[in-house]
Amino acid sequence: MASESLDFVSPEAERFDGDEVIPVIAATTVAFIGRAERGPVNEPVPIKSFEAYRRVFGGHCAFSFLSHAVQHFFLHGGEAAMVVRVANGATRGLLDLPAGGQVLRFQALQPGSREFLRVSVDYERVERTPDRFNLVIQRLARPGSQLVDDQELYESLSMDPADSRFLVDALHDSELVRLVGPVPAARPDATRAERPGDAIPYIAMTRLGSDGEELTDYDVIGSNNEGTGLFALDGCPTLDFLCIPAPPGRDLGATTFVAATRYCERRRALLIWDPPWSWMSVHGALLGVRGGDQASQNALTYFPRVRPRGEPMRYELGLPASGAIAGILARCDQNGVWHDLPSADATLKGNLAPLVTLDKREADLLNRSGVNVFVRVQPGLAVLQGNVSFAGFTAVDGFWQRLAVSRLCSFILKSVERHTRWVFTAQLLEELPATLERQVWIFLSRLKHRGAFAGSKPEQAFFVRTSGRVHPDNDVALTLRVGFAPDQPNEFLVYDFRYHGLSMTTEVVPVLDAERHLG
Numbered sequence: 001m002a003s004e005s006l007d008f009v010s011p012e013a014e015r016f017d018g019d020e021v022i023p024v025i026a027a028t029t030v031a032f033i034g035r036a037e038r039g040p041v042n043e044p045v046p047i048k049s050f051e052a053y054r055r056v057f058g059g060h061c062a063f064s065f066l067s068h069a070v071q072h073f074f075l076h077g078g079e080a081a082m083v084v085r086v087a088n089g090a091t092r093g094l095l096d097l098p099a100g101g102q103v104l105r106f107q108a109l110q111p112g113s114r115e116f117l118r119v120s121v122d123y124e125r126v127e128r129t130p131d132r133f134n135l136v137i138q139r140l141a142r143p144g145s146q147l148v149d150d151q152e153l154y155e156s157l158s159m160d161p162a163d164s165r166f167l168v169d170a171l172h173d174s175e176l177v178r179l180v181g182p183v184p185a186a187r188p189d190a191t192r193a194e195r196p197g198d199a200i201p202y203i204a205m206t207r208l209g210s211d212g213e214e215l216t217d218y219d220v221i222g223s224n225n226e227g228t229g230l231f232a233l234d235g236c237p238t239l240d241f242l243c244i245p246a247p248p249g250r251d252l253g254a255t256t257f258v259a260a261t262r263y264c265e266r267r268r269a270l271l272i273w274d275p276p277w278s279w280m281s282v283h284g285a286l287l288g289v290r291g292g293d294q295a296s297q298n299a300l301t302y303f304p305r306v307r308p309r310g311e312p313m314r315y316e317l318g319l320p321a322s323g324a325i326a327g328i329l330a331r332c333d334q335n336g337v338w339h340d341l342p343s344a345d346a347t348l349k350g351n352l353a354p355l356v357t358l359d360k361r362e363a364d365l366l367n368r369s370g371v372n373v374f375v376r377v378q379p380g381l382a383v384l385q386g387n388v389s390f391a392g393f394t395a396v397d398g399f400w401q402r403l404a405v406s407r408l409c410s411f412i413l414k415s416v417e418r419h420t421r422w423v424f425t426a427q428l429l430e431e432l433p434a435t436l437e438r439q440v441w442i443f444l445s446r447l448k449h450r451g452a453f454a455g456s457k458p459e460q461a462f463f464v465r466t467s468g469r470v471h472p473d474n475d476v477a478l479t480l481r482v483g484f485a486p487d488q489p490n491e492f493l494v495y496d497f498r499y500h501g502l503s504m505t506t507e508v509v510p511v512l513d514a515e516r517h518l519g
Contacts, residue, residue: 022419022443024450026411028330030073030241031082031233032323034066035215037114041090042228044082044236050074055149057085058114062248063211069245069323075350076327082239084232087111088219090212095119095177095205100186106137106177111209116140117176118202120191125156132156132165133187137176138202152176159187217255220244230263238414239269241329243322246274254294261296268414270407271299273390274320275371279303282362289369295392297400298410300325302372302384304356306348309380318355321374324348328384338408338452338486346384348374354382370401405486408452409493412484416440416497417506423478424504433466436480440464444484455489463492468499477501481511 031044037058039045047053050071060067066083073081090111097104097119108115119137126132135154141147152174158165171179191201222229233239242264246252257273264271273294279285285303302325305318332345348354354374358366363373363385372386391401400406420439426432444462447453455461462485468478478499483492494511 020419020422020439022415022439024443024446024452025334025336026238026415027080028240028333029080029082029236029238030078030243030326030330031084031236031239032066032070032073033084033086033220033230033242033244034069035064035087035211035247036066036083036085036112037061037211038110038112039083039085040110041085041087042222042226042232044084044232047081047083048079053083057083058112061114063214064247065245065320068319069243069326072321072323072350072352073243073327073330076324076348077331077345078327079330082233082236084229086215086219086222086229088212088215089210091210093117093205093209094180094207095203097121097188097203099184099188102184102186103181104184104188105179105181107180108205108209109174109176109178111212113208113211115209116143116145116205118204120200120202121188122200123190131158131160131163131187133190135188136202137174139176143204150176157187159183159185214247214250217253217259220252220256221259230260233263233267238418239264239267240333241326242269242271243326244271244274245320245322246277249277249317251276257294257299261298264298265296268410268417269298270389270410271296272322272325273299273301274322275301275303275305277317280317281356282358282366285366285371286369289371295370295390297389297391297406299390300372300388300403301370301390302374302386303366304354304358304374306352306374307355309351309353319352321352324350324352325372325384336450336452337411338404338447340387340404341384343377343383348382348384399487408486412444412447412482413495413508415443416480416482417508419443420480420497420499421506423499424501433468433478436478437464437466440480440482444482447484452486454485454487454491460489461485
């Protein structure tokens, strides 16, 4: 296994020190990537409710299940998500205002066909200043509606570039529009009412935007250099789950799976992967797993998809359940990532039901193949069963197929990486190794106390050692060796954290590239 560098959080971004107690329970960060009706593109937006999602990205639409996944996430106990909208050739709408025989042109800030904008212009309280005007920009819920989703008001604007209220400067931070083309010399014409006392009318969009084409693998993966697609998440300090809901009737490509699992491996995260649409039966799912080449301990998949209970003809092929699973896992993480899923907390909610009914034998077969399952335990009640990763049949004796083990390992590596970066700015260098060792020992001891490790004694459950050198010129070349036993006493997973002071990077290397090491 290759070494890795931690490069997502600068030491200036988070100020930890050696006295910091590394938390054993941390907030779960879930990211969603997909097409949406509207909203910023290739920008991670924090969302804390489905209503917040609707305000930013719109509602359900025919070309994407992203909105359903986010809705299911919050229905199943999720508390916070990061949403990245991606698009393939989506265009922005235009809006033209007459301006003394010329045109003042606005372009919707965000692309998409559901960006319904309108503007009005008046000269109230600025009648005596021929250069000035007031501008109102609104986003509507739908065309012709009086329901306003968002609004911006700009008073006493000017067409004079030397004026402090110059139109171009005032609209620089607009979240609805941007100016395009030359700015006319005259102010825009007032949108006057036909009769005195009537409301000031609005001018609607001249041309609506478009939603673009279906996403390709390259739209989802994006560019590392440009920070698009998956790499838009680089600005998020932590990442625990990644959901890329499959579009209606179409599978995401193998290229997306490989790129997403590699990204999750680098971020110590878990991809919740929707099964292919061809998995319409238990037999089809088993053939798909055994005949496919997709496998990763940084991925989780499931069977079957879900649909609203009591509506057999609606969503006949089912809905992706990645959002529901993310919500279930995020809620259960409040007790620690190393715990198996309790049935009471793994229940399907929101009137959702499995698309296919499984018996116990079928469920066990799928679980052993690395597929989590939704099973009915009584009429009207279904639970998620399995707690397995998509590690495949190459996983050593099924060890990495156990989701609780792989997630505990990721959690420990990520926590130590993140909370020990104070090493690079430490003042008392002679005390640095002992302080680092003590901080991580306390962290692992608290995890043992919470039942994360095997072994009745600390020395059977974990160990911490430091080696290397620390010089006054910050030439830190320090190694922190950490071992912990998630399965059997004295049977340790061993990792070296190598701190390089001049480059301020941390490498994490499995010792001797071995998956497990007998202490």
